[in-house]
Amino acid sequence: MDFGLQDTVVLVVDSHLAIATATATALAKEGAILSLTAPDNYRMRHVEMALARKHIPQDRFRAVIADLDREQDIHRLVRATLHRQGNIGVMVTTVQDQGNSPASELEDEQIEPALARNFMSAVHLTREVLPHMRRYGMGRIINLVPFSAMEVSPRNTLSSLSLAPVLAYFKGLASELAPNNITVNNVIYAGVDSDEIEDRARSQDYQSTDDVADEQACAEAKLEEISEAPMKRMGTPKEIGDIVCMIASAQASYLTGANIIVDGGIHHNYA
Incomplete structure (x- = not known):
């Protein structure tokens, strides 16, 4: 299927994250022109190498170093x-889990940075991009969101409180922007082999003191995810990227305000 993305300019935020890198690759394979961000040159170089391994020509993407905690960097990113x-034409954002702390032990010093990183950075990015999408007469905003946005557990309270406002904000925005032919959708994922799995493995639930122990902890975390999955495997970042291409396509012009759950059937709730 031709998704109609040839030469569409796509801003992929935090493209050093595994899911975002795979999404950028999938979009480039569909002919999109990419603007990529990472917080430093080291991580951006890894993104460029990943795209090169997938035979994405260098003239199909541009890199911008930007710290999304800084509003001035967001302004510079969009301007560049x-x-x-x-x-x-398309903006893809990636928000992340924010560590493990019991709700009763959360301090302001933890809550405020988590809200700034997930919620406020998404708001600031949208403010910068919207005037240009409105002028262009159409657009796609797609957010990649961990499942902790929808489900609270004792170990992910901080993530949930920083991610749930993201869903509320973009749900309201979807209705507001629909007359402008700008769609807003969230891809909510779980059980995907992503950075969050490894970060959680290295957190307080999986204490380690060296690289070998870290690798073992990551392997154990992934086995735990697989054991809970009806498909008995984890999802791949590429599978998320392919879904993003579909949502960004011309064929998805009537899809907006949706939370699209991609979890391999792990969760059993109706909505």
Whole structure:
């Protein structure tokens, strides 16, 4: 199927994260022109190498180093993308789990940075991009969101309180922007072999003191995920990227305000 993404300018935020890198690759394979971000040159170099291994020509993407905790960096990122590539037709954001702390032990010093990193950075990015999408007459905003946005457990309270406002904000925005032919959707994932799995493995639930122990902890965390999955396997970042291509496509022009759950059937709730 032709998704109609040839030469569409796509801003992929935090493209050093595994799911975002795979999404960028999938979009580039569909002919999109990419604007990629990472917080430093080291991690951006890894993204560029990953795209090169997938035979994505270097002239199909541009890199911008940006710290999304800084509003001025977000402004510079969008300005640089528009200067180099003319417009932004699709924006893909990635928000992350924020560590493990019991709700009763959360301090302001933990809550405020988590809200700033997940919720406020998404708001600031959207504010910068929307005027250009409105002027262009259409657009796609797609957010990659861990399942902790929808489900609270004792070990992910901090993630949930920083991610749930993201869903509320973009649900309201979807209705507001529908008359402008701008769609807003969330891909909510669980059981995917992603950075969050490894980060959680190295957290307080899986204490380790060296690299070998870290690798063992990651392997144990992934086995735990697999044991809970009806498919008896984890999802791959590429599978998320392929779904993003579909949502960004011309064929998905009537899809907006949706929380699209991609979890291999792990969760059994109706909605």
